[in-house]
Every structure is written in structure tokens, then in C-alpha cells.
Amino acid sequence: MKFGAISNKSKGIICILFAALGFSLMTFFVRISGDVPTMEKAFFRNAVAIVVSLFLLIRSGEKIRIKKNCAGDIFFRCLFGTSGLIANFYAIDKLNIADANMLNKLSPFFAILISIPILREKPKKVDILAVIIAFFGAMLIVRPSGSNMQLVPALIGLYGGFGAGTAYVFVRRLGKKGERTPIIVFCFSLFSTLVTIPFIAMDFVMLKPWQLLCLIMAGLSATVGQFGITSAYKFAPAKEISVFDYTQVIFAAILGVLFLGELPTLLSFLGYAVIIGVAIFRWKYNLRSEDGGYDGH
Secondary structure, eight states, X not given: OOGGGSOHHHHHHXXXXXXXXXXXXXXXXXXXXXXXXXXXXXXXXXXXXHHHHHHHHHHHTOOOOOOTTOHHHHHHHHHHHHHHHHHHHHHHHHSOHHHHHHHHTTHHHHHHHHHHHHHOOOOOHHHXXXXXXXXXXXXXXXXXXXXXXXXXXXXXXXXXXXXXXXHHHHHHHHHHTTOOHHHHHHHHHHHHHHHHHHHHHHSOOOXXXXXXXXXXXXXXXXXXXXXXXXXXXXXXXXXXXXXXXXXXXXXXXXXXXXXXOXXXXXXXXXXXXXXXXXXXXXXXXXXXXXXXXOOOO
């Protein structure tokens, strides 16, 4: 079957699966790069994205200019996105990569809460219930071993999900204002890179050739993930395909078991089941509501 003959929904699912694989490979390469400061890892991840987004902007002939009413939203998107990214990278270094990925995947649930004051969106009762259940699942991951050594990086990883979710809310508001996607990506990548430079200057570690290769691969993998996500949501709306993004946790778990010898604990598996389960329920509920003509906004 030719790709062109596939429905848009199927194309969206295929793209989001590629995105999930790309982001899971990013976490894998970040982990195997070894004893490199978190800020240095974040720098290389975003430096690659700067090159790619700048190339696309120049190729398209678009002006690199922020719309007049979008500067504040761009700043907060960059601030929360950058802090969330750094927190996620720290968690990747300290936790099983599947655990770190799952905590980051709480971002849609945080987005529901943050959308209330930022976008003035009133969530449905089912969304509030989903948030409560998802955080119960998160607690199973935050304390999978019951040790304080596990707790601190898990809480930082939890903030990574919060930062990402808050950033997505500002991206959505920017979209409503008509700001261009390449500009948003470029500003975020540039902001993140500039923020990490002072920290790198204070704690610079000379990279070995294989470490440099790993970090470049992490940046390329993240770029694949970003393009996959962007393409996916052009083919189909989030309510139809977003749940497939959780396959990133499955990919990460497989990579962890095969190459890192990481086997998530029983409590972690239970946490995955709770969070993915409530995400699937919410996805199906929203589809049924849409088919029935109900608009929850």
C-alpha cells in the first residue's frame, strides 16, 4: 500500500510513532553519553535544533521576527520549556529512562490545570478526574524503590512534566495569535542554548569523541521527534492520535532493558499502567463526546 493511499488519521499515527521513537532515542543517547554535566547535554540537544530550525526559516524565506503581541508568550514558553527540559535531562541521568519518560509524559495532565488560568478554559469533570488518577500513578513512579536517593530526581522529573505541560499551553496561545511554528521552535532552541552557556563555562567537561557523537545523535533524534509531532498534528487532531505518543515509554523501556540492563520495578509498571490507562480512557471519552455532538469547551 502506498503512503499516499493511507487515511490522514493513519498517517498521523505513523508520524506520532516515529516521534515517540525519536524522543525515546534522544533519552537513550543522553544516558549513554556518560558523565557529562546536565547543562552541557542540554546545550548540544538544543544547538542541533537551532541549526535545523534556522535552516528551515532561511530556506522558506520567512523573516525571523516575533509578532508584536507574542513576545511575552514566547518568553514564558521558553522559560518553562527550558526548565522542564533541563529537569527531564537530570531525571534521565538518575532514573531508569522509562521512569523519566513516564514522568515527562504527565505534561498533558499538567496542561489541563495550567489552561484554566492561562487560556480561561474550564476543564470537564472527567479531565479533573483523569488528572487526579494520573498523579496517583505518578506517585508509584516517584517512590518505586522507597529510597530518598530515588525521590529527589523523581520529583525533579515530575517538574519536567510540569514545565513541558505549561510550555505547551503557551504554544497553544501563540498558535491562536497566529505565531509561526518555526519562529517558536527557533526562539525556544536559542533561549535554551543561551541559558546553558554560563553553566557550561563554570563546569565544562571536555567531551570524548564518542560522547560528542552521542550528544549529536541525541539532538538529531529530538529533531526527528519534533518533526514527527508537527507532521502528526497536521494530519489529524490531537484528540484522535495523542494517546499513541505514550508508546515513547514503551520504546524507552525496551531500550533500557536491551542496552542498559534496566528493568523497571513492579511499582513503576503499575504507575505506567495507571497513567497510560487513564490517558486511553480520556482519549476514548473525548472521541465519543465528539461523535455525539458534545463540545466540552
